[in-house]
Amino acid sequence: MTRNLLIFVAGGGSFALLAGAYLFQALGYPPCAMCLWQRWPHMAAIVIAALALRFGGRALPALGAAAAALTGGLGVYHTGVERGWWQGPTSCSGAGSLQGMSGADLLAIEGPRVVMCDQVTWEFLTLSMASWNAVVSFGLMAIWIIAVMKAKGSSRTA
Incomplete structure (x- = not known):
């Protein structure tokens, strides 16, 4: 595979x-806070890929690998919170507080669905969405690293 194909x-x-x-999310699975955290590095990786396809060098593919590693690490951390291996942020796990909610908020029959970070809302082959994000993201990180190795300095290579 060429460098540009790997980046693509x-x-x-x-x-x-x-x-x-x-x-x-559109199908009715709202994200928790940690799910949203995992989206940001993917957004960055898309921008990095567009820039890396335009410009040569190793720096951009290395940043792409870092973004994939970051979201993969967040996926592992989130998986650990879901599985009870370690405690997650108190703001979105079972230990979360009700600070800022009024009595009317608590008694409201309808309202936004609150998704806790320590609850698995969907899984496939015993892996949650966070787990799948980690697995696929580490695979993407490997592809980025191969693209780094194929890059030559700052010249634009195919």
Whole structure:
């Protein structure tokens, strides 16, 4: 595979993961706070891929690898929170507080659905969305790293 094809695949993978996340959200699976955290590095990776396809060098593919590693690490952390391996942020896990909510908020029959970070809302083959994000993101990181190795300095290479 050429450097540009690797970058296109890695950036496209982040785009596909984001599209899937937004599709699940549209289907009635609202994201928790940690799910939203995992989306930001994918957004960055898409921009990085576009820039890396335009400009040569190793710096941009290395940043793409870092973005994939970051979202993969967040996916592992989120998986650990979901599985009870470690405690998550108190703002979005079972230990969260009700600070800022009025009695009317608590008694409201209808309102926004609150998704806790320590609850698995969907899984496939025993892996949650956070787990799948980690697995695929680390695969994308490997593709980015191969693209780094194929890059030559700051010249634009195919």
